[in-house]
Amino acid sequence: MVTIEINGQEIEAEQGAMIIEVADSIGVEIPRFCYHKKLSVAANCRMCLVEVEGQRKPLPACATPVADGMIIKTESDCAKDAQKSVMEFLLINHPLDCPICDQGGECELQDVALECGKDVSRFTEGKRVVEDKNIGPLIETEMTRCIHCTRCVRFGREVAGIREMGAVGRGEHTEISTYIEKSVDSEVSGNIIDLCPVGALTAKPSRYQARAWEMIQYDSIAPHDCIGTNLHVHTRRNEVIRLAPKDNEATNEVWLSDRDRYSYEALTKGDRLLAPMIKQNDEWVEADWETALERTASKLNLLKEAQGPEQIGGVGSPVATTEELYLLQKIIRGLGSNNVDHRLRVTDFSGQEHESLYPQLGVELSELEELDACLLVGANLRKDQPLAALRVRKATRHGQMASVSARKIYNNFKLKHQIVVEPNEWIKELAGIAKHLTNKTGNEEKLAKLDGLKELIASVEVSAKQTKIAEMLLNSKNTSVILGLAAVEFSRAGHLRQLAKAVAILSNSTYGFLSHGANSAGAYLAGAIPHRGPAGADVGPDGESFEQMVSAGKKALILLKTELSKDSVLSKQAVKMAQDAEFVVSLSSFADDEAFEYADVILPIAGYLESAGSYINVNGLWQDFSASVTAPGQAKPAWKVLRVLGNLLNLKNFDYVSAQDVMQEVKGRMGAVGDKVKSKWNCPESLNGEANSPEPANIYQSDCYVRRSNALQQTAMAQGEEDLKRPQLSPFHNIMGGV
């Protein structure tokens, strides 16, 4: 630690810290453009010049490490003069088009110019003009406004791992561009909009839609992946204009994936369902809420009496909130059935009783960057949880990553070892790794707990690659085995999980999953699974899983935010189940919902920014939010619809006043969990067997919202044509430096 003085204030600072970091920590503001806490130091904008006593010239605060006894003045004449001069240079070529610039009102250049700029420009020569490039449907460019801070370039190189933007040309002719006409295809590209301190890079879908000062900001949580990304929702006159990230080091740091940023378009530009619809004589007609709900309740009651409660099934989506899923299962269980599920993309349910209370990652998301070694099993992080990929990429600064998958995966971080095998061989690869680990001394005690493993893998031959992966896990300190979505969707997922668990136990690694949607954890805890009630409660005989419902067929179905053909891997069979059912009610936000093909009643519900609720992320972080805007037409929050339905069905305890009430009830039940639901070892019978790995969902087809976002659907990623299938990673891809 060193002691320095900033503007007369004495402060202890870490050796090696830059002046600007220390100043930020005590709230002393130093103007800056190129400096960003998550990026490397470039020191090319020179805006942060400060006076350091004893130095002849002002020094850049972002690139000057503190030294003991340093006396820094950020507001002295010397510092102010320097900042004013730099500002004058920056404004030489910056256009005076603030009145038509989307960044106007929230522009760092505008703010600093107000503070440090001169009233009148002395520059009378012509300004430079830069031709715009079309870099895709997500980001609008106006490169004449660019001040060459290179934040966007460094973001691509250091954080996203795929460099698409660069500084082309030199001197006055320098341009930030892709050089060739090409779209920026990264799945986290939108972050350069937030990073850009001027209006050079702005969001294309919300261009010219609203001024910064007209908008109201609300907080929310993103619904698409299990990270639990924190959002700022910017609205004007009850309409969502755009989304931006809210800083949270435990979840999304300061970033936002493109999927989270642009999916709101489904709500504002999608074809919304505005009134309840019922099918009469094969015709869809509008109905009022009372008619629609009463018809639903009487049909459900009728079918329950006539066919038995086990003929009723409930299907929710992991994008639904914990409250909605809780009420869905409460209705289904209230009717006397346990047939409720949200696992639309899971095909193997064996061993589900041995799994933990809810899908957990095993390490904190923030700890992913500290891992020394990690074995990824069927995890396509870039496409499934883009922000987790950024964390793992950071870990590769010092750690090593390995992947075993049934499909080729294109990562934005470097893999030390990669095994791609046929689905039939997938389990054996893990068995080989486990086998090498069992041969290690000191593992006898652990093996004793893994009953039957030794016999199971006795005849397995260990390959060189398997040995390397096993050694990698053994020789590193902080290690983890993580299963991705492909592993969860695998047709022998139960066995794959057990072997992954064995590898984790034998190598002293943590073990965990990444899960579907934003709220798989919430769905488990709310009891939207057939074999456990809320908080893992015992529910008597197991109900039918989604797959069992599909194969057995159901007479009555309640669908929540679910489009069977697109959300489920069973696609056509699932649709057939719905068509064969006597009564299907679907809770949906969209008038182009496919449920019009197979449902009998469709109830309009609020979308994800239009309703209060909570999501639980893969670390068990329970985050609640209120509605940012109200739903259009007669659409109502799904929890209210389910509450009324519960009452109409004469079920007990459905008198909630708010979503908070429902959440309190779920939370209240958590106290009773204790240790009774724990992940247990359960030896698979055999390593051999036919297996298949379902085609993974496209990143921009993953739920009902992203499917309806125009901007996302136009991207190369949505069309599977992105250039990044072969990302050109830097061979020495340190987070600092690299190419």
Next chain:
Amino acid sequence: MSKADLPQLLSAEAIDSINTWIKKYPKERKRAAIIPALTIAQDELGYLAKETMNAVADYLEIPHIASYEVATFYSMFSMEPRGKHIVSLCTNVSCMLAGSGDLKKWFKDELGIAPGETSKDGRITLKEVECMAACGGAPMLEVSKQYHENLDVEKLSHLIKELT
């Protein structure tokens, strides 16, 4: 965009000499050889087409944009096809005072080319460059790595006509 490997675009000798350059740097820092690699490619192909820059980037395992950045930064790289002879005319202070303006005018009058342009017969490309450290012999120009000093219009016209 069509993809081509560098060995398909260049001769074996050129690839050899690029490999020699790559060997001079640590294995994981192949990118350091970007300037010599682009120079060798340009010497052989006359200019750097996008395809060439991409191939060089792929060969060095760096993003394409990193190749574009270097190629556009240095004035000795050209992204457009050029004439057979590249004439680099200095118009910096010493040369300007000693009459480089007349030489520039001669190119315009006789060959119809301004700096950055190529003569119609594809023989001469004129480049305007900054000081090449031969002020003692101002005004001067460079053709094919050869300096020509103490020029006047007459000497210039003779020199240019001599170029085949």
